[in-house]
Amino acid sequence: xxxxxxxxxxxxxxxxxxxxxxxxxxxxxxxxxxxxxxxxxxxxxxxxxxxxxxxxxxxxxxxxxxxxxxxxxxxxxxxxxxxxxxxxxxxxxxxxxxxxxxxxxxxxxxxxxxxxxxxxxxxxxxxxxxxxxxxxxxxxxxxxxxxxxxxxxxxxxxxxxxxxxxxxxxxxxxxxxxxxxxxxxxxxxxxxxxxxxxxxxxxxxxxxxxxxxxxxxxxxxxxxxxxxxxxxxxxxxxxxxxxxxxxxxxxxx
Amino acid sequence: xxxxxxxxxxxxxxxxxxxxxxxxxxxxxxxxxxxxxxxxxxxxxxxxxxxxxxxxxxxxxxxxxxxxxxxxxxxxxxxxxxxxxxxxxxxxxxxxxxxxxxxxxxxxxxxxxxxxxxxxxxxxxxxxxxxxxxxxxxxxxxxxxxxxxxxxxxxxxxxxxxxxxxxxxxxxxxxxxxxxxxxxxxxxxxxxxxxxxxxxxxxxxxxxxxxxxxxxxxxxxxxxxxxxxxxxxxxxxxxxxxxxxxxxxxxxxxxxxxxxxxxxxxxxxxxxxxxxxxxxxxxxxxxxxxxxxxxxxxxxxxxxxx
Numbered sequence: 001x002x003x004x005x006x007x008x009x010x011x012x013x014x015x016x017x018x019x020x021x022x023x024x025x026x027x028x029x030x031x032x033x034x035x036x037x038x039x040x041x042x043x044x045x046x047x048x049x050x051x052x053x054x055x056x057x058x059x060x061x062x063x064x065x066x067x068x069x070x071x072x073x074x075x076x077x078x079x080x081x082x083x084x085x086x087x088x089x090x091x092x093x094x095x096x097x098x099x100x101x102x103x104x105x106x107x108x109x110x111x112x113x114x115x116x117x118x119x120x121x122x123x124x125x126x127x128x129x130x131x132x133x134x135x136x137x138x139x140x141x142x143x144x145x146x147x148x149x150x151x152x153x154x155x156x157x158x159x160x161x162x163x164x165x166x167x168x169x170x171x172x173x174x175x176x177x178x179x180x181x182x183x184x185x186x187x188x189x190x191x192x193x194x195x196x197x198x199x200x201x202x203x204x205x206x207x208x209x210x211x212x213x214x215x216x217x218x219x220x221x222x223x224x225x226x227x228x229x230x231x232x233x234x235x236x237x238x239x240x241x242x243x244x245x246x247x248x249x250x251x252x253x
Numbered sequence: 254x255x256x257x258x259x260x261x262x263x264x265x266x267x268x269x270x271x272x273x274x275x276x277x278x279x280x281x282x283x284x285x286x287x288x289x290x291x292x293x294x295x296x297x298x299x300x301x302x303x304x305x306x307x308x309x310x311x312x313x314x315x316x317x318x319x320x321x322x323x324x325x326x327x328x329x330x331x332x333x334x335x336x337x338x339x340x341x342x343x344x345x346x347x348x349x350x351x352x353x354x355x356x357x358x359x360x361x362x363x364x365x366x367x368x369x370x371x372x373x374x375x376x377x378x379x380x381x382x383x384x385x386x387x388x389x390x391x392x393x394x395x396x397x398x399x400x401x402x403x404x405x406x407x408x409x410x411x412x413x414x415x416x417x418x419x420x421x422x423x424x425x426x427x428x429x430x431x432x433x434x435x436x437x438x439x440x441x442x443x444x445x446x447x448x449x450x451x452x453x454x455x456x457x458x459x460x461x462x463x464x465x466x467x468x469x470x471x472x473x474x475x476x477x478x479x480x481x482x483x484x485x486x487x488x489x490x491x492x493x494x495x496x497x498x499x500x501x502x503x504x505x506x507x508x509x510x511x512x513x514x515x516x517x518x519x520x521x522x523x524x525x526x527x528x529x530x531x532x533x534x535x536x537x538x539x540x541x542x543x544x545x546x547x548x549x550x551x552x553x554x555x556x557x558x559x
Binding site for chain 1: 298301302303304305318319321324325328330332333335336337338339340341342345346348349350352353354355393
């Protein structure tokens with residue numbers, strides 16, 4: 001418990017996490033508001049309110065990576081390991097704090113986006129959260145942010161450099177996963193199993209594909225069910241995080 | 254008490270610390286001396302369990318660092334004053350450290366007061382001068398009121414006032430019965446601060462002794478002689494097997510001889526002496542002599558500089 005308090009003090013006594021959280025909320029809710037205000041002709045679907053969650057996800061992953069890499073950058077990781085030499089417990093405490101916070105930001109961003117859409121959309125008759133799928137579209141963002149943050153913590157602890165960790169995360173999520181589809185024959189099959197592609201299936205995936213308006217957002221592709229998709233994404237995040245723990249334990253600080 | 258036994262650290266083919274064994278006793282300031290790159294910082298990181306030794310071990314009061322319960326209560330260390338998040342306030346920095354070892358918040362205020370940073374406690378540490386950062390680092394080391402303290406080059410870059418403060422501070426800590434290990438590459442500084450010296454070069458132990466002993470043993474003693482018959486006297490001294498150097502002002506510097514021997518020789522042959530004075534070699538020279546072969550990066554010294 002004390003280690004959780006330690007990581008909480010660390011995280012909130014610097015400014016970058018606050019900026020990241022504000023940016024994550026501002027980007028998702030702000031852009032959704034613009035979409036909602038301009039949505040006319042048809043009732044706005046629940047999915048329309050969460051399209052923007054990926055922007056927030058990237059920002060939150062940057063925040064999570066920074067939570068580790070700044071410790072290496074400024075040498076405070078050495079003080080941390082001096083204070084708690086087993087190394088694993090402070091890293092787990094950091095993960096608990098960052099993952100919980102990311103989940104909260106995810107929920108705030110998706111429910112904020114949804115709420116604002118409700119207020120701004122001309123026709124909000126389809127926005128009511130009536131089915132389990134509707135709830136997953138919105139509340140699921142919290143889970144995806146949480147798993148994404150865990151993944152970023154792992155990458156940050158492995159790479160130890162802010163620039164390196166952030167580029168790896170962003171280039172992978174924004175470039176590699178889409179470019180890979182251009183490989184002839186096998187590209188599409190590989191893309192189906194890329195972690196961020198699969199994660200978006202968890203949010204957007206819907207047994208009734210026609211609920212997604214034509215051209216209104218990324219198609220949900222993948223072989224797994226929506227919840228299976230989340231399990232897959234979370235498992236990759238957890239695997240990378242555990243590898244990072246093993247490496248941190250063995251490596252010179 | 255710190256005890257290193259056969260401590261070794263290799264990075265690939267480079268041996269940074271080579272089979273190093275030494276002890277650091279409580280109640281004294283022990284200087285950890287060596288040229289830059291000798292392996293002092295690596296050794297200190299191994300003492301703190303931050304780097305894993307390739308071989309050997311180092312114990313603090315009989316235990317490896319990693320087995321200490323809430324280690325900040327036993328060992329305090331200042332390895333680098335810049336190991337602080339620049340946007341975090343001094344107080345927040347100490348707060349998380351204190352919290353991690355179950356130390357009360359009150360202790361944070363106490364150490365801030367002790368190092369004189371109370372007024373700037375809420376300011377971001379990134380804006381601190383080197384002297385202030387150093388004080389913050391010391392405050393962090395003292396948080397747990399530890400019995401063992403490690404400081405890596407604590408006076409580097411400080412102004413004379415800061416140096417004096419740190420020197421007196423460390424002596425005060427040792428006088429309270431604590432074990433204090435201070436690294437430095439400056440023998441002159443250590444001669445003023447430390448009672449014991451552990452000297453290393455290229456990762457190997459060169460000597461462990463008291464500072465006085467080290468200085469006496471390692472400084473070259475010479476005798477300066479001025480005489481109107483310098484040539485004659487010089488020749489006689491060379492015959493006796495002493496090394497004689499003639500300086501530009503015509504005086505002689507004799508090494509390997511005591512001043513009374515030279516006086517006797519001069520008197521026996523009726524040579525008039527104007528000056529006969531024993532010279533103590535400088536600490537820097539002594540240090541250079543001992544570690545000369547073990548300096549990792551060095552420029553050739555000009556002849557006149559020797």
